[in-house]
Amino acid sequence: MSKILPKFLIVGLTFIFFLSSCRKKEFDDFYGRPENLGDPIYQQLQAKGNFSKFLDCIDKAGYKETLSAAGSWTVFAPTDEAFASYLKDNNLTEVSADLASKIVRYAMIYDGEKVERLSDFFSVKGFIKNSAFRRRSVYYDFVYDGKDNNGNAIKVIAANRNGSYLATDFNNKNITYFLSPYMTFNGLSAADYNFFYPNSAYNGNNIGAARLIDGQQNIVAENGVIHVIDRVLTPPQSIDQYINEKPDYSIFKGLLDKFVTYSLNIDISHRYEVLSGKAANVYAKTYSTLLAFSPNNENYLKVDANDAQQGSYSIFAPTNAAVNAYAQNVLLKYWKKKGVNNLNDLYVVAPDVIKDFVNSHLFTTTVWPSKFATTPNALNDFTTRVAADVVDKQALSNGFLYGINKAQNANVFATVYGNVNLDPDYSVMKQALIYFGLIPALKTPTLRYVVVMIPDVTLRRMGFNYDPFYASAPIRGDLVALKRILQTHIIALGDREIPNFSTGSGILEASNGEYVKYAAGKLISAGTQDSVAVAKQSIPVDSISTTPVNGVAVYGKEALTYTVLNIGKHIEKYGTLTTDPYYYFFQLLNNNIIYTKATGVIQGTVEGVNYTVFIPTNSAIMQAVKDGILPGNVTTGIPTTAPTDGLDVTKVSKFLLYHIINKNTIASDGQKIGQFETLMKNDGGDAAKITVAINTTTSLMLRDVIGRTANVLLNPADRSNVLSNRTVIHQINNYLKYQF
Structure with missing residues (x-):
């Protein structure tokens, strides 16, 4: 027994050693350092x-x-x-x-x-x-010597996020x-x-x-x-480091500094003491989120942990001379009359202007030299600068810098909105435009507009004001009325030439579908023309600014108001006397079931909707009688304006409704042609249609469903392009015939 045991142990240990050797070989084969791998x-x-x-x-x-x-x-x-x-x-x-x-x-x-x-x-x-x-x-970079907003020497560390600092991020370049x-x-x-x-x-x-x-x-x-x-x-400098060390950008740097805060960071203060052996308070330098990005942030957006691999910031830094020139010619142009003569003072009274000026030079994407014209800035503008304007170029650690000898002419300053944005006498209008979301189109350089300016003194006299202390509703007054008034002062030009407001005449559609007329240096709206005082029935044009890149700003002292009268009351104005041009049409309307005499409301019309009324001449209505379209004496053509027979009443109401275009205003401005629905509908609810076949500033021709035509009478003595409540009224030389 004693001899067998040692032999057994020897065999067992040999087996274990062999097994271990095999496993080690497998381990080394799988986890070991490959023979073909280079040294460190x-x-x-x-x-x-x-x-x-x-x-x-x-x-x-x-x-x-x-x-x-x-x-x-x-x-x-x-x-x-x-x-x-x-x-x-x-x-x-x-x-x-x-x-x-x-x-x-x-x-x-x-x-x-x-x-x-x-x-x-x-x-x-x-x-x-x-x-x-x-x-x-x-x-x-780690902690460096800097100065706070008051010029005091402090220890500083750069932000590593836009608007904040995280102690767990090293802000690697x-x-x-x-x-x-x-x-x-x-x-x-x-x-x-x-x-x-x-x-x-x-x-x-x-x-x-x-x-x-x-x-x-x-x-x-x-x-x-x-x-x-x-x-x-x-390591190259960051945008912040580079601008701070270049005297040529000191004025622009001063504007950037207005958006900087220094916040004590306990974690970094402790880390600095451990690493340097010196106790000191360390402040994180962060830029306000009002700016597109923090120029000292070495990271990118951090939407993805590694997104700095594919993106960086860009800045077009204007030289001191460029900033001064733009400030004097644009930013301070209107403020000088208020005693504001420098950008520091402008920041106090209009910080949003300085913010927009700075942001117009900041790009949250990489602007490559060949992509100037196709890369939008923080305001979604495309740069107005070209390579010839670049006097300095740097590929920095967190983006590209282009030093420019001309400031970016931002759309918020260069367009028709700029006239409102920069003039302190129009601050209420500016804030109201912002509140109602009417700014984007006005500051788009490819969309051309006429903006009729409304002075603060006028709006306040009308009961409107701006009070920033009411954060949820800073615009004071009847908001529905104010929005409608503002929209009447915004006129899209499309591809048309700028009207000759000084000596010409014409009619223009405002952004809400209502129309404004101009003649001999005066503007007329539906509300002004209803004024009792003759002097108030039109607004004299004081001056016109043609500097905007997308249109003109027209200045006057009053507002283009809307009328509170319903459509029927404006038809009545020219339809009471037998000699009036709308006489027969109004008499038919006034005695028909679709009309409410007390209010002037026509059945089928709805408050807030736009319409066009085509009124046949008295002789054209007489012809409709002769043709059996309207009740009356078929021999003389004199209409029965108050029929009692049900069929005749229906004939009149259909005739009237067919001469009113629904949901659209049309004037002789060369803008709208095609087929339009009228207020008249068949038993199935389908609307009868009228075609506007020709529309120029001198000719407006209609075609009914059976191909008959009628021309709008546009001579000065005729009553066409009459402004009403979201409506334009025209006189036509023929009646329009419906057919179902």
């Missing part, structure tokens, strides 16, 4: 023998261990020749520890990527081909590259690259001002990938 980045650079200066920087920066150990890095490694050029160009004999740290940390980006993958955006959903031109480097897959896919060329780097040759393998050296790309290491470059790269 640091050791490979050592072995190549042409990176002594870069390795020296790695040592000084304290990154030897990092680049010799496990990890996943992409390293853009400059050669010794690149360092020799760098030292010569910068009059240096050696690289300091601080500079070494900047060079090394900026040369390292997170995740080991081959060149073929660098143009792909690594999104949360996976790689998106040819949509990336940047990667996050290891380098970030991004390295920008210009690789063929991205450039070609996005329609970019050497010109886009050389705009920023005129002294570097473009070959589609450019990393900032450097180039990837042929045959020395995609060097796979145990802990990442090495790409050899021909220049030493240092």
Whole structure:
């Protein structure tokens, strides 16, 4: 028994050893370091023998261990020749520890990527081909010396979000590259690259001002990938850092500073003390969310964790001379009469103007040099600047900067809305336009308008005002009435020429479908023409501003009001006497079941809806009698204006309703032609139609359902283009015949 046991143990131990050896081999085969995997980045650079200066920087920066150990890095490694050029160009004999740290940390980006993958955006959903031109480097700025809004010296750290700071984010700078897959896919060329780097040759393998050296790309290491470059790269400044150090932009910087706040950050204050050994309060410098982005934010939108790979900011920074010129000619043009002579004072009384001016120069997307005309800014404008206006260009860490010698002429200032926006005498009108959402169209340069200006003094006299202390309802007064009045003062021009308001005459449709007439330097609306005082029946045009890029602003001292009378009352005005042009039509209407005499309401019309009334002449109505269309004496043509027979009453009501177009106002302005529904309907509820066959400023012809025509009488002595309640009334030389 004693002899058997040792033999058994020997066999068992041999089996266990053999089994363990097999398992170790399997483990090593699966998890072990592959034989064909290169050494770590640091050791490979050592072995190549042409990176002594870069390795020296790695040592000084304290990154030897990092680049010799496990990890996943992409390293853009400059050669010794690149360092020799760098030292010569910068009059240096050696690289300091601080500079070494900047060079090394900026040369390292997170995740080991081959060149073929660098143009792909690594999104949360996976790689998106040819949509990336940047990667996050290891380098970030920390606490720096700055000044608060009162000029006091403080310790500052830059915001790492738009409008806020997160202590868990290091605000890493991004390295920008210009690789063929991205450039070609996005329609970019050497010109886009050389705009920023005129002294570097473009070959589609450019990393900032450097180039990837042929045959020395995609060097796979145990802990990442090495790409050899021909220049030493240092971290570029952020937009905020660059503008703050350039005196040429000091005025624009001063405007940016008005949107800056400094907030004490306890976490960073503690971290600073631990790292520096010095106790100090550290303040996060954040820009207001009123601006499109924070110029010191090194991240992008952070909708996706890595979205800075595919997007960056852009800024068109106007020089001091450009800001001053624009301020004097545009921003302060109307404010000078109020004693406001500089932008600081303007910010106090009209901060929204300064906000819009600043934002008009900010772009939340990458504006490539070849894409100026197609990339909208924060106000959704396209830049008015061209390459010839650019006096400075920088590819910075968080976006492109273009220094310009002419300020952006923003649509909020350059269009017809600009006249309201910038003139303090029209502040109530401005706030009301904003409140009612009427601004977007007016500030669109491709949409042409006439805006008739309403002074504050006029609106206040009418009972309207603006009070910002009532946040939910800052516009005081009858809002329904005010909106209707404002819409009457907005006239779309389309492709028409600007009317000759000084000596010409005509009729124009306002944005609410009502019409305004002009003649010999005066404006007329349905409300003004109803005024008892003759002097109030029209508004004299005091002046006209033709500077807007999309139309004109017309100035007067009164408002174009609407009438409170119903349509029938305006027909009655010209239909009471036997000699009146609307006499027979009104008599038929006045005695018909569709009409309410007391109010002037015509059955089928609805408050708030637009109409057009075509009134046949008295002789045309007499012809309708002779033709049996209307009741009356078929020999003389004298109509029976108050028939008692039911069929005759129906004949009259149908005749009247067929001469009223429903839901549309039509005037002799050359704008509307085609088929339109009338108020007359058949038993099935289908509306009878009239066709406007010709419409010019001198001719308006109609056609009924059986092809008969009628012309609107447009001579001055005739009663056409008469303004009523959301309605235009015309006289026609023939009656219109319906048929069902």
